Amino acid sequence: MKRFKRIFVVVIDSLGIGAMNNAAEYGDVGSDTLGHIDTTVDHLNLPNLETLGLGNLRSLKHVKPVSEPKAYYGKLNEASVGKDTMTGHWEMMGLYITKPFQTFTETGFPKELLDELEKRTGHKIVGNKSASGTEIMDELGEHQIATGDMIVYTSADSVLQICANEETFGLQELYRCCEIARELTLRDEWKVGRVIARPYVGMKKGEFKRTPNRHDYALKPFGTTALNILKDAGLDVISVGKIFDIFDGEGLTEGNKSQSSVHGMEQTIEIAKKDFNGLCFVNLVDFDALWGHRRDPIGYGAELERFDEKLGELLPLLKEDDLLLITADHGNDPTFKGSDHTKEKVPFLAYSTSYANCEELKEQNTFAVIGATVLDNFGLQKAQDMIGESIEELL
Numbered sequence: 001m002k003r004f005k006r007i008f009v010v011v012i013d014s015l016g017i018g019a020m021n022n023a024a025e026y027g028d029v030g031s032d033t034l035g036h037i038d039t040t041v042d043h044l045n046l047p048n049l050e051t052l053g054l055g056n057l058r059s060l061k062h063v064k065p066v067s068e069p070k071a072y073y074g075k076l077n078e079a080s081v082g083k084d085t086m087t088g089h090w091e092m093m094g095l096y097i098t099k100p101f102q103t104f105t106e107t108g109f110p111k112e113l114l115d116e117l118e119k120r121t122g123h124k125i126v127g128n129k130s131a132s133g134t135e136i137m138d139e140l141g142e143h144q145i146a147t148g149d150m151i152v153y154t155s156a157d158s159v160l161q162i163c164a165n166e167e168t169f170g171l172q173e174l175y176r177c178c179e180i181a182r183e184l185t186l187r188d189e190w191k192v193g194r195v196i197a198r199p200y201v202g203m204k205k206g207e208f209k210r211t212p213n214r215h216d217y218a219l220k221p222f223g224t225t226a227l228n229i230l231k232d233a234g235l236d237v238i239s240v241g242k243i244f245d246i247f248d249g250e251g252l253t254e255g256n257k258s259q260s261s262v263h264g265m266e267q268t269i270e271i272a273k274k275d276f277n278g279l280c281f282v283n284l285v286d287f288d289a290l291w292g293h294r295r296d297p298i299g300y301g302a303e304l305e306r307f308d309e310k311l312g313e314l315l316p317l318l319k320e321d322d323l324l325l326i327t328a329d330h331g332n333d334p335t336f337k338g339s340d341h342t343k344e345k346v347p348f349l350a351y352s353t354s355y356a357n358c359e360e361l362k363e364q365n366t367f368a369v370i371g372a373t374v375l376d377n378f379g380l381q382k383a384q385d386m387i388g389e390s391i392e393e394l395l
């Protein structure tokens, strides 16, 4: 039976809550994104997450357990192989990824691919290594501006990123080159999960700044997801932030690009003021891109405080027939070695004003409980290859 008219799924990108049992396979034993932020920062004022039960979900110095949490709370494990954004989000919506996406972390991209990309775009390539995006921009930005070359780089994720000055190279030109790169990397042996346009402004080392005109060109999901099923049933499937890119628009009826994670919450608040019937799926990427990868626990903590403030504006707008789920797609412990994601459990908070006596949920072995529960709510069946069981009866 249908219970909720509107479901909001908010993904705090990279907010892991402790290493998964198989973290050793990823070199991530001991990682704990939220836990290590909590022990590093002087203040972490999260009154709204606290009333929902974040401090009941796990012990934290700055967030206390409450006697009557307003949300059901639990931990989710990722069943799929991998720890990137696409794997995490696709699994939430029912896909089980068993073969990791192709990476070029150790080797850079093969010469044949780069030759082809240079030929077809008309730009020479520099970089071609695994790097932090802000560091490689500082290293090669001045050269990039002077020559019109493209900075191509990767990371531990399955990505081919092209970084160029938005004003001298041109944003449309950068997008055109990325589209060519996307086309070339559809070939099996070069098949990266995402090509990402990384525009920046500034003319001198130390002054370069990446802009919100980043654009991700993802592969289409490898099968039917809960989003397709919702859309085909005539429901609204609204994207806020990177969701539209992560699913390459598949199964979505509306896209709202965000300038920042605070902006993403503001867009969500505006959507909550309107009438719709279906799912609003939100990704807040700043946590990951600005703080997790940059290994900045202080910045991460401050971003969490800004999120909590906006959450305080969203909660009063939610009615009896609304459900809010808060979760994450992987970890990115800002105190951990390196600059990559960490294989962690993620939080699951389920809030509705119609809930009373909220309690702890049994730890789940896949993120796919989210999509399955959303489908169940709307009386829809999952497709054959999809994983995940609804936990609606526990809520």
Ligand SMILES: O=P(O)(O)O[C@H]1O[C@H](CO)[C@@H](O)[C@H]1O
Pocket (backbone or CB within 6 Å): 085, 131, 132, 133, 134, 154, 155, 156, 157, 159, 161, 196, 289, 293, 339, 340
């Ligand atoms: O260092 P930057 O460019 O932010 O890269 C990060 O963002 C990309 C996509 O999430 C990944 O490659 C990750 O390493």
Ligand SMILES: [Mn+2]
Pocket (backbone or CB within 6 Å): 013, 014, 084, 085, 288, 329, 330
């Ligand atoms: Mn992510």
Ligand SMILES: [Mn+2]
Pocket (backbone or CB within 6 Å): 085, 288, 289, 293, 341
């Ligand atoms: Mn990331």
